[in-house]
Amino acid sequence: MQSTDKSTFAARADGSRRAHSLRLVNLVKKYGALSAVDNVSLDIARGEFLTLLGPSGSGKTTLLMMLAGFVMPTSGHIEVDDQDVTHLPPERRNFGMVFQGYALFPHMTVADNIAYPLKVRSVAKDEIARRVAWAMSLVRLGGFGERYPRQLSGGQQQRVAIARALVFDPLVVLFDEPLGALDRKLRAEVQAEFKTLHQELGTTFVYVTHDQEEALSMSDRIAIVDGGHIIQAGRPDELYERPRTRFVANFLGTSNCFAGKVAGRDGEAIVIDVAGARIRHRGAAAEDCAAGRDVAFALRPEKLKLAPAAREDLNSVRGTIADVTYLGANLHVSVETEALGRLAVTMPAWSEGGTPVAGAETWVSWPSNATVVLADEVAA
Numbered sequence: 590m591q592s593t594d595k596s597t598f599a600a601r602a603d604g605s606r607r608a609h610s611l612r613l614v615n616l617v618k619k620y621g622a623l624s625a626v627d628n629v630s631l632d633i634a635r636g637e638f639l640t641l642l643g644p645s646g647s648g649k650t651t652l653l654m655m656l657a658g659f660v661m662p663t664s665g666h667i668e669v670d671d672q673d674v675t676h677l678p679p680e681r682r683n684f685g686m687v688f689q690g691y692a693l694f695p696h697m698t699v700a701d702n703i704a705y706p707l708k709v710r711s712v713a714k715d716e717i718a719r720r721v722a723w724a725m726s727l728v729r730l731g732g733f734g735e736r737y738p739r740q741l742s743g744g745q746q747q748r749v750a751i752a753r754a755l756v757f758d759p760l761v762v763l764f765d766e767p768l769g770a771l772d773r774k775l776r777a778e779v780q781a782e783f784k785t786l787h788q789e790l791g792t793t794f795v796y797v798t799h800d801q802e803e804a805l806s807m808s809d810r811i812a813i814v815d816g817g818h819i820i821q822a823g824r825p826d827e828l829y830e831r832p833r834t835r836f837v838a839n840f841l842g843t844s845n846c847f848a849g850k851v852a853g854r855d856g857e858a859i860v861i862d863v864a865g866a867r868i869r870h871r872g873a874a875a876e877d878c879a880a881g882r883d884v885a886f887a888l889r890p891e892k893l894k895l896a897p898a899a900r901e902d903l904n905s906v907r908g909t910i911a912d913v914t915y916l917g918a919n920l921h922v923s924v925e926t927e928a929l930g931r932l933a934v935t936m937p938a939w940s941e942g943g944t945p946v947a948g949a950e951t952w953v954s955w956p957s958n959a960t961v962v963l964a965d966e967v968a969a
Contacts, residue, residue, distance in 0.1 A: 608636030608793050609670050609760045611656070616665035618651050618817075625651045626662070627817035638787050638794045642804040643814035644840070650765060652814065653797045657763055658682050669760060685754030685762040689769045691746045693738040699725070699749050700734035706757040724752035727786065744775045748782075755790070764796040768803065780806050801841050805829065813837055829889075833964050838887040845888040845932050846963070851878045858957050861886065866928030868904050871957040878962065885963040890935040892959040895922065895951045903954040908932065910949045920945065924953050 611633040618626040626648045633639045641649040654660040656667060658679035666675040674682055693702050703724050707717045725731055728748040738746055747767060754762050764783075768776045784807045787794050798804055804811050805825045812822040813836075821828060821837050828841055838844035849863035858871035859878050870878075870886060878884050899905035908926035915938060922934040922945050932953055938944075945951070 608791050610635045610668075611761060611793065611795070612668040612671070613652070613656075614666050614668065616652070616655060616667070617663045618648075618655060618660060619663045624817050626655070628665070629817070629819055630665075631812060631819060631822065633793060633795060636791045636793055638784075638796065638807060638809045640796045640798060640804040640808040640811045641814055642798060642801065642811050642841070644799055647814045648817040649797050649799075649814040651817075653763055653765055653795065656761075656795060657684060657686055683757075683760045685757070685759035687747075687750050687754045687762065687764045687767045689766045691738070691750045693746060693749055693753075695738050697737070698734060699730065699736050699738070699741070702738070702749055703752045703756050706753060710757060712757075720756050724756040727755065727789075728752045728782075743771055744779060747771065747779060751786070755786075755792070759792070761793045761795060764794065766798055767796075768798075768800075776800075776803070783807055805841070811841075813840065815840075831961055832887060835885065835887070835963060838961070838963065843890055843933055843935075845890065845893075845929070846885060847888070847929055848883065848885045851880050851882045851884055853880050859884075864928045866906055868960070869957040870960045870962065872960070872962075886960045887963055888955060888960050890921070890933040892955050893932065893934040893936075894954050895924070895934060895936065895945060896954055897952065899952050900954045903956055904960075905952050905954040906932075908951055908953055910945050910947050910951055913945050913947055924951060926953065 613629055613631045616626055616629045617624065629648075629652060641652055643649045651660060655662050658674075658677060662675065666673050668674065669682075694705070697705070700721055703721050704717050707720060712720070721734070725734060728751050730745065730748050730752065733741070733745065738749065741749065750767070768779055771779060780803055783794075787807075796807070808825055810822060811825055811828055813820045813828065815836055821833050828837060832838035832841065832844070835846050838846060847863050847868075849861040849868065852860045852862040852867065854860065855869055858869040861868045861870055861884060868886075894903075899907070906926045906928050908924040910922060911925045911931065912923040914921040918938055920936050920938050922936060924932045924934055926932055934953060
């Protein structure tokens with residue numbers, strides 16, 4: 590680990606900054622009989638924007654707090670650039686931290702809040718002034734240095750917290766649901782700023798959220814956490830297009846999930862019998878699904894199409910429109926089918942074919958490569 594003394598800081602601030610890797614190895618955190626984190630291992634690459642995504646109580650915040658040093662693991666260890674930091678206190682890890690509640694000092698100006706990490710590291714005054722000016726410019730707060738937190742909007746206070754986390758050139762920056770207190774429009778703006786900041790700095794970011802859109806829009810990679818375990822990790826597009834379990838398929842967006850039995854093959858596709866309906870699946874995991882095998886699969890709502898008649902070149906099931914919800918750019922349509930139960934369909938709100946009407950008969954169709962076999966739920 591690099592020290593955080595004045596000479597080291599000055600050298601790194603002059604441009605020798607580099608990203609740092611993290612490794613979580615068999616981390617366990619128990620509270621009595623409860624395992625908040627259960628044997629988690631994860632490699633985070635240098636300069637990566639990694640998001641820990643999961644519902645409340647999944648263990649993602651406990652993982653972050655162990656990274657920060659605020660919570661000691663029951664077992665396992667944490668490495669930075671292959672050096673064990675598991676038992677280092679938070680102040681010696683040299684990590685930046687941004688909290689949901691900002692944690693700004695109300696009696697200090699913006700400039701003094703940002704300068705605080707530098708002062709406790711005994712950085713020279715002229716260097717503090719230079720670094721504070723740089724950090725304020727980075728988060729677009731130039732000219733706000735003499736204001737107090739109470740004089741700022743929520744978004745501006747968040748920028749101060751980010752600047753304070755970045756000003757001392759941390760090895761890694763940790764974010765604990767930092768946008769939770771912002772309204773939807775402002776959240777979207779700050780998400781874009783986070784992504785731009787990460788691209789400009791190249792620093793390793795570890796971000797915790799329960800918001801799927803946040804994770805998808807900003808991350809290089811997402812680790813989905815539930816029950817103290819990492820269920821699946823990968824690029825946003827990989828997780829969305831190829832979920833391994835029902836939990837991932839339903840937590841990261843919305844999916845129609847079904848279970849059936851492989852009836853046979855049709856060229857490159859497998860044919861799945863679902864309550865008497867024959868569904869063709871072509872693509873990942875098809876080669877592993879032998880006849881007679883139980884299989885579960887997922888189908889994203891936006892990959893479904895409504896039509897007045899069945900399509901011979903597509904999977905098609907007959908149904909009745911149960912409900913139509915207007916969502917601005919899109920419509921959410923629920924279709925009740927005999928074979929597959931209720932299907933969720935997402936379609937553009939404007940269509941030359943007109944708007945679906947509740948009670949109308951329709952056919953729901955999709956291509957054979959639109960389905961995803963849930964590999965963890967394929968029975969032998």
